[in-house]
Amino acid sequence: MLRLGFIGAGTAGTALSVKLSQRGYLVVAVASRTFDSAQRLAGKVPGCQAYEMPQQVAEAAELVFITTPDDAIAGVVAKLRWGAGKTVVHCSGVASLDILEPARQAGAQVGGFHPLQTFASAQQAIQNLPGSAFGIEAEGEVLDRLAEMAQALDGDWVQLQEGDKVLYHAAAVFACNYWITLIRVATELWGHFGADSAKAVKALVPLLRGTLLNVESVGLPNCLSGPIARGDLGTIEKHMAALKKDAPEFLTLYRELGLHTIPVALGKGRVDDAGVEAMSKMLTTGA
Secondary structure: OOOOEEEEEOOOHHHHHHHHHHHEEEEEEEEEHHHHHHHHHHOOOOOOOOEHHHHHHHEEEEEEOOOOOHHHHHHHHHHHOOOOEEEEEEOOOOOOOOHHHHHHHHHOOEEEHHHOOOOOOOHHHHOOOOOOEEEEEEOOOHHHHHHHHHHHHOOOOOOOOOHHHHHHHHHHHHHHHHHHHHHHHHHHHHHHOOOOOOHHHHHHHHHHHHHHHHHHHOOOOOOOOOHHHHHOOHHHHHHHHHHHOOOOOHEEEHHHHHHHHHHHHHHHHOHHHHHHHHHHEEEHOOO
């Protein structure tokens, strides 16, 4: 059976090692920046040995995941001795395979395996990982192996070519990180009528869940609702007037997001060309 090792015992390394072990993979070795963190991870994975030195993982395992912070990957790989029969895989969402070039030059096979998931803590990462999609940058045997791992984790996967990674990662930032920013904007608007952040979040979460359910069940563009989906100029005008008066710092953001929402509404088929033109003019000029 293929022996797996992990260099880096943070959230991604913990989630991948624990869940792959639970799905029948043999995880034999882990090292991290501190030996204590390596021991904590090894304690979660039956048969896994914690090592003080990353080189010991490179020697003990046939496929080594580099799950350090992104800016440490290249340095870790460059310092270790690799050779034929080894496979080195990083889990960065934005870096390509060039940072693994020292391993490739030494005869190892290389790949990228990025879980398209948000990890706020190690325990939450373990819970969230199954069912996630994975961005895989690899060819041949390595691609096959990593695709099998994605499927073993109940996930879908997409093959990424050189140069695809940055836009792939930017898309994830829009879908995940900037969504959090928009929720913060919404909670601040609730503050204008006396609701604190905790109350706003509690009230908005069912709406957020419903939105995700609509995205999953009916897809784009049919999941879109709201005034732009209906071509409701009156409501848009009222929103802009209220923002201008009470929260002008968010008016430009509202307009910009509205302009990017119009094509979704047009795709849904609830607005015609005249409605699109009217909404575009209002959002661009305020009139």
